[in-house]
Amino acid sequence: MRKIAPLRINNIDELQKSNETLKRYIREKVNQLLSMMGTRPLDPAELDDSTLLDIDPIGIIADAFGQVLEHLEETNRKLINTKDQLQAVFETAGVCISIVDPDLRIISCNEKQRELLVSDLNEKEFVGRYCYEVYCGNDSPALYCPAIETIETGKPVFIREIKKKGRYFQIVTSPLKNRDGTLKGVVEVSIDVTEKKRAEEGMRQAEKLSAIGLLGAGVAHEINTPLGNILGYAKMLLKEQDLSDHHKEKLQVIVEQAKKGSEIIRGLLNFSRQSKPSLATISMNDMVNKVLLELSTQIERQGITTRKNLRPIPLVEADPLQIEQVLSNLVLNALHALARTPEGTIIVETQRTGAFVETRIVDNGPGISDTLLPLIFDPFFTTKPVGEGVGLGLSICSGIIRDHGGTIQAESDPRGKTVFSFLLPVRSP
Amino acid sequence: METIAIDIRGQICPACLLITLREINTHKTVLRDGKARLVIKTDHRDATRTIPSTVCAMGYDINVTGRKGYYEITIGYRK
Ligand SMILES: Nc1ncnc2c1ncn2[C@@H]1O[C@H](COP(=O)(O)OP(=O)(O)OP(=O)(O)O)[C@@H](O)[C@H]1O
Ligand SMILES: [Mg+2]
Numbered sequence: 001m002r003k004i005a006p007l008r009i010n011n012i013d014e015l016q017k018s019n020e021t022l023k024r025y026i027r028e029k030v031n032q033l034l035s036m037m038g039t040r041p042l043d044p045a046e047l048d049d050s051t052l053l054d055i056d057p058i059g060i061i062a063d064a065f066g067q068v069l070e071h072l073e074e075t076n077r078k079l080i081n082t083k084d085q086l087q088a089v090f091e092t093a094g095v096c097i098s099i100v101d102p103d104l105r106i107i108s109c110n111e112k113q114r115e116l117l118v119s120d121l122n123e124k125e126f127v128g129r130y131c132y133e134v135y136c137g138n139d140s141p142a143l144y145c146p147a148i149e150t151i152e153t154g155k156p157v158f159i160r161e162i163k164k165k166g167r168y169f170q171i172v173t174s175p176l177k178n179r180d181g182t183l184k185g186v187v188e189v190s191i192d193v194t195e196k197k198r199a200e201e202g203m204r205q206a207e208k209l210s211a212i213g214l215l216g217a218g219v220a221h222e223i224n225t226p227l228g229n230i231l232g233y234a235k236m237l238l239k240e241q242d243l244s245d246h247h248k249e250k251l252q253v254i255v256e257q258a259k260k261g262s263e264i265i266r267g268l269l270n271f272s273r274q275s276k277p278s279l280a281t282i283s284m285n286d287m288v289n290k291v292l293l294e295l296s297t298q299i300e301r302q303g304i305t306t307r308k309n310l311r312p313i314p315l316v317e318a319d320p321l322q323i324e325q326v327l328s329n330l331v332l333n334a335l336h337a338l339a340r341t342p343e344g345t346i347i348v349e350t351q352r353t354g355a356f357v358e359t360r361i362v363d364n365g366p367g368i369s370d371t372l373l374p375l376i377f378d379p380f381f382t383t384k385p386v387g388e389g390v391g392l393g394l395s396i397c398s399g400i401i402r403d404h405g406g407t408i409q410a411e412s413d414p415r416g417k418t419v420f421s422f423l424l425p426v427r428s429p
Numbered sequence: 430m431e432t433i434a435i436d437i438r439g440q441i442c443p444a445c446l447l448i449t450l451r452e453i454n455t456h457k458t459v460l461r462d463g464k465a466r467l468v469i470k471t472d473h474r475d476a477t478r479t480i481p482s483t484v485c486a487m488g489y490d491i492n493v494t495g496r497k498g499y500y501e502i503t504i505g506y507r508k
């Protein structure tokens with residue numbers, strides 16, 4: 001350490017001079033500290049040297065700074081506390097929350113958002129990437145993107161329903177502003193409404209089905225009798241000897257049309273059957289094998305390839321006839337859809353999904369457009385020409401599956417892939 | 430709550446600020462515990478600006494009231 005040379009004073013003059021230097025130094029430092037506190041320098045006329053030393057300004061200011069520091073520390077501690085609490089709320093919220101910058105790059109997001117909308121990327125990999133790439137799986141933002149609207153207008157935007165990665169969300173976007181009012185980013189809060197929507201759709205479907213079922217049963221019964229009479233008398237007439245070919249042809253048409261009519265009636269009666277399923281313990285893998293075997297002639301005739309992907313699955317408790325009907329309806333629909341598809345393929349898969357056994361029927365046919373997809377389970381909805389389809393197949397399927405405590409759904413990529421899948425509860429032990 | 434009154438009328442800034450700070454330092458414990466507050470009377474207008482900005486940074490709450498011919502600055506600890 002460097003030694004400071006002791007101050008050696010030789011005469012009064014020198015003493016006074018050094019005194020002056022020290023007082024000037026103190027005044028300067030006091031003024032410097034005062035200007036840090038935003039006030040003006042001391043006026044020597046106001047405060048003479050002896051009062052200055054009496055007051056001890058440097059001591060006062062040092063103590064005051066001590067309190068400023070103490071206060072800062074406390075404020076810091078409170079801030080960290082608040083931040084931790086907010087972080088916990090942010091992370092554990094049951095809704096998806098994400099913050100993006102005005103260029104739509106991800107700043108951060110919470111656990112729920114990661115779970116539902118970020119697929120297998122870790123934090124380092126998605127922060128800084130475009131939200132539409134990571135969350136929506138698109139190369140560019142959607143036309144109706146609420147975040148963009150918020151960036152443009154600076155106002156919150158609410159979207160009732162938007163589909164992302166196969167799920168439905170309600171979204172609110174709100175602007176996140178800097179202290180000067182400029183836009184720092186957008187906070188996007190999304191609520192997953194997929195289950196709610198499915199439940200609502202199921203209800204709607206169930207209501208429609210029961211109304212039509214009641215009506216159908218009544219009407220079908222009333223029409224069946226006269227229709228039977230028409231068919232019977234037409235067949236009797238056909239047996240008469242002295243009919244011209246011309247008349248025979250026309251009678252033939254009456255017979256065919258009456259038959260088609262009764263087929264429709266049979267469908268209706270089947271559809272409105274009130275009977276509860278008669279349950280047995282069955283293996284879905286066995287059911288799939290059985291149905292594909294029954295339909296094998298038709299499958300071969302159409303030149304369709306079938307693949308089975310049957311995994312080890314638990315047994316289910318179900319009505320074998322009804323489940324067979326569901327499977328064959330779905331496979332027949334797929335066969336019909338593949339009528340004009342070269343290299344048509346049907347894959348039937350089974351797997352365990354939670355407390356359910358899931359069966360999936362996948363075809364590479366033309367698919368179902370987004371506008372038609374919500375309608376296909378409706379009774380009498382068909383795209384087939386009159387006489388070829390009644391449009392009851394899928395509504396019968398959905399009725400049967402619901403009676404079994406399961407669910408059925410369809411997904412389709414109109415570029416050529418359709419998946420029908422249904423869940424049946426695993427037999428309770 | 431106890432009120433510690435200080436009259437610095439006639440003093441001008443920065444002496445006002447220094448005196449106020451000295452009083453706050455002296456009574457720091459009771460002020461921070463919320464047991465007392467400081468009421469300062471000053472007739473120097475500048476002091477109503479310099480005192481609040483410094484004292485706020487120390488964590489105190491300030492209230493300035495204009496009276497007849499002087500200002501009253503009340504200082505208490507912000508909980
Ligand atoms: N695998 C599929 N690929 C494409 N479209 C399909 C498929 N399955 C069903 N559809 C569409 O759904 C509609 C309704 O099917 P649904 O089985 O209810 O009636 P349908 O097959 O037309 O008549 P049917 O009562 O004879 O079964 C079909 O007309 C068709 O447009
Ligand atoms: Mg069908």
